[in-house]
Amino acid sequence: MFKLSVCLLTCNSARLLREVLPPLLAVADDFVVLDSGSTDATLDICQEYGLTVHHHPYAMHGAQMNHAISLAAHDWVLCMDSDEILDEQTLNFILALKAGEEPAADQAWRLPRYWFVLGQEVRTIYPVSSPDFPVRLFNRRCARFNDRPVDDKVEGFSRSVKIPGRVRHDTFYSLHEVFNKLNGYTTRLVKYQKVRPSIGRGITSAIGAFFKWYLFSGAWRYGKVGVVTGLYATFYSFLKYFKAWYAHSDTKEVATEEKKKTRTI
Structure with a gap:
């Protein structure tokens, strides 16, 4: 059994936040919200759920995620964006994973991420096909996000496994x-x-x-x-x-x- 910190990046994320937060709270032993300057109701919604919001100016996605990871209480982290919604199957898998024996530190897991554009599921959105499977659950002692300006990814793990389910990536909404x-x-x-x-x-x-x-x-x-x-x-x-x-x-x-x-x- 091991404990998990959820790291969530926000910026004017009120549109989906009430759908994003509940499944993440169900798996989180520690919750880091890192905001880069929201002017909508994002901070109020986080307060409704009893979450403390940390603030950090945005440079690049990977750097922002790495800063959030540095604030986590536990080494095992689940890194999420505020337009990604876990489904029940993915949620149950993570709960079962946490309840089992602690894995090797170089192990990582990939989210099954299905892309939505303007509210409709799509098969492709340049430069990826849907679903894609980014590594998002890993041990910070072994892995970190790289510093690519676009399409950054986690590096440093030795092996990875795809998590079952469907994570709704509701991006490009207008x-x-x-x-x-x-x-x-x-x-x-x-x-x-x-x-x-x-x-x-x-x-x-x-x-x-x-x-x-x-x-x-x-x-x-x-x-x-x-x-x-x-x-x-x-x-x-x-x-x-x-x-x-x-x-x-x-x-x-x-x-x-x-x-x-x-x-x-």
């Missing part, structure tokens, strides 16, 4: 959210990761993404939601190269201006 995340993800990617600055490569990549993530994936069968996921993949593929090209052009212009000033002096 068009505003879709384009807001599209802009944020591509900006962080270009800022923290090397991307080749090329409009031509961006156009080629966007065309390939449209065929792969809209036509070949079958997203066209899902009506307007399929159009949204197809366009998301297309724009994402183009914008990361376009933003890299734009930033590179600005750098070249600044360098040219500095050369001119030096010659004048």
